[in-house]
Amino acid sequence: xxxxxxxxxxxxxxEQGVDTIFGFPGGAVIEIYDELNKCDDIRHILVRHEQGAxxxxxxxxxxxxxxxxxxxxSGPGATNTVTGxxxxxxxxxxxxxxxxxxxxxxxxxxxxxxxxxxxxxxxxTKHNYLVKNPEDLVPTIREAFHIxxxxxxxxxxxxxxxxxxxxxxxxxxxxxxxxxxxxxxxEPHPGQIEKACQxxxxxxxxxxxxxxxxxxxxxxxxxxxxxxxxxxPVTMTLxxxxxxxGTDPLSMGMLGMHGTxxxxxxxxxxxxxxxxxxxxxxxxxxxxxxxxxxxxxVHIDIDPSSISKNVKVDIPIVADCRHALAAINSWIDRKxxxxxxxxxxxxxxxHDKIAGWRKKHPLGYKEEGDIIKPQYVVEKLHxxxxxxxIISTEVGQNQxxxxxxxxxxxxxxxxxxxxxxxxxxxFPAAIGAQIAxxxxxxxxxxxxxxxxxxxxxxxxARQHGCxxxxxxxNNGYLGMVRQWQELFFDRNYSATPLDVAPDFVAxxxxxxxxxxxxxxxxxxxxxxxxxxxxxxxVIMDFVVAREEGVYPMVPAGKAxxxxxxx
Amino acid sequence: xxxxxxxxxxxKPGVLSRVTGLFSGRGFNIESLAVAQTLDPxxxxxxxxxxxxxxxxxxxxxxxxxxxxxxxxxxxNEVESVEREMxxxxxxxxxxxxxxxxxxxxxxxxxxxxxxxxSYAVEITGPASKIxxxxxxxxxxxxxxxxxxxVISMARAKKN
Ligand SMILES: Cc1ncc(C[n+]2csc(CCOP(=O)(O)OP(=O)(O)O)c2C)c(N)n1
Ligand SMILES: [Mg+2]
Numbered sequence: 001x002x003x004x005x006x007x008x009x010x011x012x013x014x015e016q017g018v019d020t021i022f023g024f025p026g027g028a029v030i031e032i033y034d035e036l037n038k039c040d041d042i043r044h045i046l047v048r049h050e051q052g053a054x055x056x057x058x059x060x061x062x063x064x065x066x067x068x069x070x071x072x073x074s075g076p077g078a079t080n081t082v083t084g085x086x087x088x089x090x091x092x093x094x095x096x097x098x099x100x101x102x103x104x105x106x107x108x109x110x111x112x113x114x115x116x117x118x119x120x121x122x123x124x125t126k127h128n129y130l131v132k133n134p135e136d137l138v139p140t141i142r143e144a145f146h147i148x149x150x151x152x153x154x155x156x157x158x159x160x161x162x163x164x165x166x167x168x169x170x171x172x173x174x175x176x177x178x179x180x181x182x183x184x185x186x187e188p189h190p191g192q193i194e195k196a197c198q199x200x201x202x203x204x205x206x207x208x209x210x211x212x213x214x215x216x217x218x219x220x221x222x223x224x225x226x227x228x229x230x231x232x233p234v235t236m237t238l239x240x241x242x243x244x245x246g247t248d249p250l251s252m253g254m255l256g257m258h259g260t261x262x263x264x265x266x267x268x269x270x271x272x273x274x275x276x277x278x279x280x281x282x283x284x285x286x287x288x289x290x291x292x293x294x295x296x297x298v299h300i301d302i303d304p305s306s307i308s309k310n311v312k313v314d315i316p317i318v319a320d321c322r323h324a325l326a327a328i329n330s331w332i333d334r335k336x337x338x339x340x341x342x343x344x345x346x347x348x349x350x351h352d353k354i355a356g357w358r359k360k361h362p363l364g365y366k367e368e369g370d371i372i373k374p375q376y377v378v379e380k381l382h383x384x385x386x387x388x389x390i391i392s393t394e395v396g397q398n399q400x401x402x403x404x405x406x407x408x409x410x411x412x413x414x415x416x417x418x419x420x421x422x423x424x425x426x427f428p429a430a431i432g433a434q435i436a437x438x439x440x441x442x443x444x445x446x447x448x449x450x451x452x453x454x455x456x457x458x459x460x461a462r463q464h465g466c467x468x469x470x471x472x473x474n475n476g477y478l479g480m481v482r483q484w485q486e487l488f489f490d491r492n493y494s495a496t497p498l499d500v501a502p503d504f505v506a507x508x509x510x511x512x513x514x515x516x517x518x519x520x521x522x523x524x525x526x527x528x529x530x531x532x533x534x535x536x537x538v539i540m541d542f543v544v545a546r547e548e549g550v551y552p553m554v555p556a557g558k559a560x561x562x563x564x565x566x
Numbered sequence: 567x568x569x570x571x572x573x574x575x576x577x578k579p580g581v582l583s584r585v586t587g588l589f590s591g592r593g594f595n596i597e598s599l600a601v602a603q604t605l606d607p608x609x610x611x612x613x614x615x616x617x618x619x620x621x622x623x624x625x626x627x628x629x630x631x632x633x634x635x636x637x638x639x640x641x642x643n644e645v646e647s648v649e650r651e652m653x654x655x656x657x658x659x660x661x662x663x664x665x666x667x668x669x670x671x672x673x674x675x676x677x678x679x680x681x682x683x684x685s686y687a688v689e690i691t692g693p694a695s696k697i698x699x700x701x702x703x704x705x706x707x708x709x710x711x712x713x714x715x716x717v718i719s720m721a722r723a724k725k726n
Contacts, residue, residue, distance in 0.1 A: 182634050
């Protein structure tokens, strides 16, 4: 039996397990929307800007642990997705984005709302497709999902010309996708595992440096087992937070530009760095030649191109992080003959040293009477949610304070635009997260600047019943840029004061949500409590110390040991 | 160091731009590029020459591998191979130099492919080093135009 392209599209999505699409309609995809409205198994979340659809699909994917899906029209609908796609690409988030396209016979003619979105997104997708023949439609969608969710995950874009959607096709039977040219390596090489294990057992000053790959591959249990068994201290990248319990005594928190003093010192003095699903980003390494200068480096990553890209690696292991850590754990169980007391004894001096650093410069901030310190707000959010909320962030100081002071204990509990640093990511991502986990508390820790970049999604949250809580750390500035101007540009606050700002409380109300404000420290707790018991989207406007800075800070291009401290 | 890299690709629209986009986006340089269908019409072979230290070449091959449409990447510097390039060189050939040009071409086993009263266009085939040698010798006589195909390369068959 033959069916329309639009029907086949929906059928294929269902076959791929899709139950939610984030999207925004237009002429080029109107046939798909016609079918979507008749389909009870797929929920369509109507956003208010296509960028919001992609970030929401990103948040949804991270919380669900599966592929997020966005659907938009051709031309401007497609171009509006680019920031979201680029962010998902940097953070390796599995996602398929469908864009409408003008009919095939018009492609290349500068038709109305025609844009070469495959060309535009080539460098920021894992792969992308223009479906030119109706019979390729279903196989291409299957391939797209396969590529998005396997190997190092990432966004895949599928461009759908209107005539392909409007065509009539036979729905091909579902066979397992096998690509001649794409076979990611999941299993580690046993020889490399043995080398890594021997190095790990020999090390006197080991550090585990865990990145987003741990979260993506769900390797947290294996990682926790390894660290606890051998008493190895763990530091995480921004994307890795939650991959190891932040409240565990072995956790040193985040490393890098705004990492803890003790994490950066420990890496600098380590004799073995075990990098797991991390990519030696410049925000992590600082001046590259001063990064872990005494350490032998083990690097586990599923993407071979991440290995030895920035830093020469001694023991590379190309594999899925979970598989590789499992292999390491079982090698150590079988052959390691680890005597717990002896291992503890061997690392005692190292742990003493780290404890000394921790004592000398703990993570902290200065209280100032009844003025609200932004860090205090994050601490209170942690306390009042028992550390169990899903936190998304915007970008800037708010993001770093969230990373530093909400001690993430579970993978998938921090959603942040780590690689691209997109202001405006947090709120739509929170909506996606809330839809994936309706019973969880979802909080967007926001800046007063960033929140305005996708504030229109308040309507989406309202329309789809997402009681997301937004905590604006309102400092009246594009604070992170202001901090750089304070430190490196003689306090020349060029274009960073947000002199005109909306009344966020009134704004929330205008959308039918709830607005709350705290201007004094004593009001923080009641406001959070009120928000947490509200079954509606809430903006909490915390008017915080205007010129508070994020510390520690490694100035760009400096060694990570050259930190500016509180 | 100069490397010749051979890439087998799916013969599909847009694949070439994925490769060239990768090079420009990551700041790798391409000195020459040649691409055409192979014995299997679904597969193209792309040969490129580039320069870089070991870490850069390693990144180039890994990044090429990462492209979904890439089937195989070979650094031809690491295998025994035959390398060829063709150039058509238009060289000034006036009364005093016509004979000399022909002599040079003959030494390099080139061929005259176009003749005019004041110039010859000559075809030279060989490894890139040979093309360079011919150009160096003809330059003082007066080269007017050069067109080159870019290097192609094939691994030698195993001898046993
Ligand atoms: C889309 C986008 N534009 C510009 C920037 C550069 N930028 C990084 S942080 C920042 C300031 C953010 O201000 P705000 O949201 O108020 O957060 P704060 O730092 O004050 O907490 C800016 C402008 C960015 N990251 N993203
Ligand atoms: Mg701000």
